[in-house]
Amino acid sequence: MKITFPYMGPVFAYRKLFEGLGHEVVIPPRPSQRTIELGIKYSPEFICFPFKIILGSYLEALEQGADLIVTTGFIGACRAVYYGNLSERILHKLGFPVEVTVFDSPGEDLRGFLRNCRKLGNHTPFPKVVRTLELVIRLIFAHDYYQKKLNHLRPYERIPGNCSRKWIEIQQLLDSCNSLKELKEVLPEANRIIAGIPIDPERTILKVGLVGEIYLVMESFANHEVEERLAKLGVEVVRNQYISNWVTHFVLPPKRLLRQADPYLKHSAGGHEKENIGYILKYRQMGFDGIIHLLPFGCMPELVTQSLIPALSANLNLPILSLSLDEQLGWVNHMIRLEAFVELLWTRYGQAKEKINDGKVVCRS
Amino acid sequence: MKQIPNRLKVGVPKTLFASYNLSYWQRFLTLSGMEVVFSGESTKETADRGGRLLPHEFCIPIKIFMGHILDLLDKGVDQILLPRMTDRNKTNFFCPKLIGLPEIVKFSLNLEEKRFFSPEVICNGLNPKVVRFPVTAAASLQQMKRVEKQALKYWEETLDNCRKQQITLPEAALKTSLETSRETALKISPETAGRGKLKQPEHHLCVGLLGYAYSLYDPFINKGIQRKLDKLKIRVYTWEMLEPETIETSLRGLKRPIFWNFGRMLLGAGLHFLKDPAIDGIIYVTTFGCGPDSVAAEILNLEAEKHQKPFLLINLDEHTEDGHLFTRLEAFADMLSTFKEDNAV
Numbered sequence: 001m002k003i004t005f006p007y008m009g010p011v012f013a014y015r016k017l018f019e020g021l022g023h024e025v026v027i028p029p030r031p032s033q034r035t036i037e038l039g040i041k042y043s044p045e046f047i048c049f050p051f052k053i054i055l056g057s058y059l060e061a062l063e064q065g066a067d068l069i070v071t072t073g074f075i076g077a078c079r080a081v082y083y084g085n086l087s088e089r090i091l092h093k094l095g096f097p098v099e100v101t102v103f104d105s106p107g108e109d110l111r112g113f114l115r116n117c118r119k120l121g122n123h124t125p126f127p128k129v130v131r132t133l134e135l136v137i138r139l140i141f142a143h144d145y146y147q148k149k150l151n152h153l154r155p156y157e158r159i160p161g162n163c164s165r166k167w168i169e170i171q172q173l174l175d176s177c178n179s180l181k182e183l184k185e186v187l188p189e190a191n192r193i194i195a196g197i198p199i200d201p202e203r204t205i206l207k208v209g210l211v212g213e214i215y216l217v218m219e220s221f222a223n224h225e226v227e228e229r230l231a232k233l234g235v236e237v238v239r240n241q242y243i244s245n246w247v248t249h250f251v252l253p254p255k256r257l258l259r260q261a262d263p264y265l266k267h268s269a270g271g272h273e274k275e276n277i278g279y280i281l282k283y284r285q286m287g288f289d290g291i292i293h294l295l296p297f298g299c300m301p302e303l304v305t306q307s308l309i310p311a312l313s314a315n316l317n318l319p320i321l322s323l324s325l326d327e328q329l330g331w332v333n334h335m336i337r338l339e340a341f342v343e344l345l346w347t348r349y350g351q352a353k354e355k356i357n358d359g360k361v362v363c364r365s
Numbered sequence: 366m367k368q369i370p371n372r373l374k375v376g377v378p379k380t381l382f383a384s385y386n387l388s389y390w391q392r393f394l395t396l397s398g399m400e401v402v403f404s405g406e407s408t409k410e411t412a413d414r415g416g417r418l419l420p421h422e423f424c425i426p427i428k429i430f431m432g433h434i435l436d437l438l439d440k441g442v443d444q445i446l447l448p449r450m451t452d453r454n455k456t457n458f459f460c461p462k463l464i465g466l467p468e469i470v471k472f473s474l475n476l477e478e479k480r481f482f483s484p485e486v487i488c489n490g491l492n493p494k495v496v497r498f499p500v501t502a503a504a505s506l507q508q509m510k511r512v513e514k515q516a517l518k519y520w521e522e523t524l525d526n527c528r529k530q531q532i533t534l535p536e537a538a539l540k541t542s543l544e545t546s547r548e549t550a551l552k553i554s555p556e557t558a559g560r561g562k563l564k565q566p567e568h569h570l571c572v573g574l575l576g577y578a579y580s581l582y583d584p585f586i587n588k589g590i591q592r593k594l595d596k597l598k599i600r601v602y603t604w605e606m607l608e609p610e611t612i613e614t615s616l617r618g619l620k621r622p623i624f625w626n627f628g629r630m631l632l633g634a635g636l637h638f639l640k641d642p643a644i645d646g647i648i649y650v651t652t653f654g655c656g657p658d659s660v661a662a663e664i665l666n667l668e669a670e671k672h673q674k675p676f677l678l679i680n681l682d683e684h685t686e687d688g689h690l691f692t693r694l695e696a697f698a699d700m701l702s703t704f705k706e707d708n709a710v
């Protein structure tokens with residue numbers, strides 16, 4: 001069987017996982033305009049935007065011969081729980097004899113989890129499974145580590161677009177590793193690449209936290225390269241939605257962060273909304289200049305966050321811009337709002353600085 | 366019951382959760398010694414006022430709910446009933462917007478916590494259950510626990526009536542309220558209660574009508590859909606007329622279970638209707654911006670295709686026109702008749 005999976009995060013690492021288990025793999029192509037159009041065409045009209053993108057990319061992977069989709073489900077109140085099952089139904093209706101294997105957390109459905117593991121395990125000897133898993137997890141963490149680094153450097157880069165180009169190089173480097181040993185060897189190389197990026201450390205920049213629905217926050221094609229656009233406006237973007245964080249939080253839920261969000265939202269509504277509120281509070285403590293909140297049009301858990309944002313923003317004295325994105329690729333409007341927002345942040349920054357110089361207030365914002 | 370001079374005035378928004386179990390809440394609050402004040406009927410103004418407090422892509426039922434809260438505040442209630450809808454066993458969930466409702470209301474209206482009467486409630490789609498009672502001067506914990514049981518019994522009777530007499534929820538609620546004391550009588554207008562008719566000879570088509578109680582039975586949202594169907598000589602069947610086991614049995618056939626408590630009732634009923642030869646077709650009423658329905662209705666739509674049963678999805682919004690809706694229903698009825706004749710030969 002030829003395996004494919006949702007396009008999300010470090011897809012090259014997932015390929016290594018399944019190849020390590022002896023499967024053939026089709027990596028879904030990076031979503032394009034065509035992907036989105038395909039997704040829209042065959043999705044229910046009012047389903048969330050990420051579902052449409054993912055369905056579109058499944059269709060592209062199926063064109064390339066994939067016949068088994070592996071994805072995660074989990075149990076909760078969010079629609080993402082049904083992504084796998086719903087796409088399976090739609091693909092069957094379209095006549096694709098595809099199978100969709102949905103992984104729930106072992107805590108929720110241990111038997112199903114083990115059944116899936118056995119199926120995908122493909123009689124691979126246990127030591128090899130462990131080795132493969134370790135490599136994949138290390139790759140994911142390395143991927144995210146360098147992405148964070150580059151996001152941090154981007155607003156300081158002297159040559160526009162340099163960080164993004166180097167990012168492609170680093171991804172290729174990581175992709176070339178087929179064992180832990182090789183990974184160890186390329187890491188210094190990756191560090192060298194990063195150290196070689198000419199930067200201007202004296203530049204004054206703003207710091208903004210990016211929160212929201214995980215798919216839109218993580219995937220640059222879905223959020224119109226918001227990180228790069230902001231970097232051009234002199235803004236460093238910090239986010240905490242990475243696959244590695246997701247894995248960490250899955251194993252060890254960020255209890256403190258969630259507890260801090262309690263006054264704003266007692267019970268999780270099934271997505272990352274509570275975590276996001278926790279991060280907004282944390283970024284405020286860290287002295288960030290503002291927050292950008294992204295959600296797909298109609299996303300239920302993030303709409304809950306969005307309705308709390310006016311209160312959060314007022315209570316924290318922190319500008320928050322919430323952008324709801326959909327498949328209508330009209331980014332112009334959002335760009336205008338984004339620019340105006342950054343403008344506002346710069347003004348606030350200037351005012352705070354004046355106050356400091358006057359010796360009245362010593363803290364920013 | 367003794368007349369207590371200063372009873373706590375608790376406002377009950379007559380929509381969302383209360384559209385399901387209004388009688389339950391009314392009983393519970395009244396027997397706990399509180400005075401119950403209902404919000405008025407939903408109107409365009411309710412929707413507009415409520416809508417202004419929320420991001421525009423919120424579903425209409427929540428916008429209307431906010432309007433009801435404003436209405437209750439205008440009426441000068443001491444507290445507003447706003448259950449904290451949760452889940453304790455991870456088998457079924459409220460819609461995320463309902464889970465976050467207490468905070469959505471609190472922060473968008475900038476109200477203090479003490480303005481709300483918020484028992485913690487779980488619900489399997491059928492019966493509500495209070496799992497934590499708020500502290501209140503009006504009643505002791507023991508008293509609340511006791512009356513909650515009574516209220517639940519009363520609600521179960523209402524549901525039972527739906528099944529026995531094959532009537533919808535508001536119809537059953539109206540009936541039971543006529544039979545009980547004034548004190549706890551429901552203030553439901555006949556309009557909300559629909560027409561209360563059993564199948565009559567002139568009904569020549571049977572349709573499964575699916576939708577959340579707060580949309581389907583709210584005359585402002587539903588645009589009189591039941592009356593229209595009646596006019597088209599269509600008899601409707603709804604989830605509350607089915608035995609819970611019937612619903613559960615059809616749900617068991619799903620490869621992936623569905624977890625939304627109200628949604629699974631609709632889907633389960635729908636799957637049953639698909640297999641019931643007495644039902645000619647299915648109408649699923651959803652409202653603009655509803656998340657769970659975008660999944661549940663699509664699953665049903667795909668299943669209906671497999672079973673070759675006519676399926677109509679109606680997406681209501683504030684701008685739905687009466688005439689347009691009627692035309693669509695009429696066309697569907699025509700199709701059902703033709704389909705029926707064809708299959709009869």
Ligand code: SF4
Nearest residue numbers: 424426460462655656
């Ligand atoms: S189930 Fe649908 S209509 Fe009801 S509150 Fe949730 S999104 Fe709104």
